[in-house]
Amino acid sequence: MTQDDRKMLTRINEYAEKVMPDIDPQKTPVSQQLEALRPIMETIASEQGTDLQDIFIRYMDLASEAAMDRDNKMRDALKDLNDGEDGNPPLLYR
Numbered sequence: 001m002t003q004d005d006r007k008m009l010t011r012i013n014e015y016a017e018k019v020m021p022d023i024d025p026q027k028t029p030v031s032q033q034l035e036a037l038r039p040i041m042e043t044i045a046s047e048q049g050t051d052l053q054d055i056f057i058r059y060m061d062l063a064s065e066a067a068m069d070r071d072n073k074m075r076d077a078l079k080d081l082n083d084g085e086d087g088n089p090p091l092l093y094r
Contacts, residue, residue, distance in 0.1 A: 001065055008044060009062045015040040 001009075020028075020036050034056060041055045048055075 001062060005058075005062050009059070009066060011044070012037060012040055012059055 016033075016037055020033065023033070025033065037059070038052075041059065042052055045052045045055045
């Protein structure tokens with residue numbers, strides 16, 4: 001992820017926290033979440049001279065990449081806890 005990618009993702013995520021502070025992302029349809037983010041994505045698309053659709057796709061890719069990075073860091077942090085001495089992990093993280 002480039003520095004520009006990080007800036008864009010941070011900008012959209014900060015906007016999301018303002019316009020959707022109390023949503024449950026597991027229960028709120030992605031289409032509804034993206035619709036709420038449309039204004040900031042339109043602004044970014046205009047600034048970058050690109051289509052809104054390209055920003056949507058880029059955001060989804062970056063959000064997925066960031067989620068994978070967080071998951072990998074959590075797995076690494078919990079690795080020692082999941083290596084039980086008796087072969088049975090005391091903590092299950094999938």
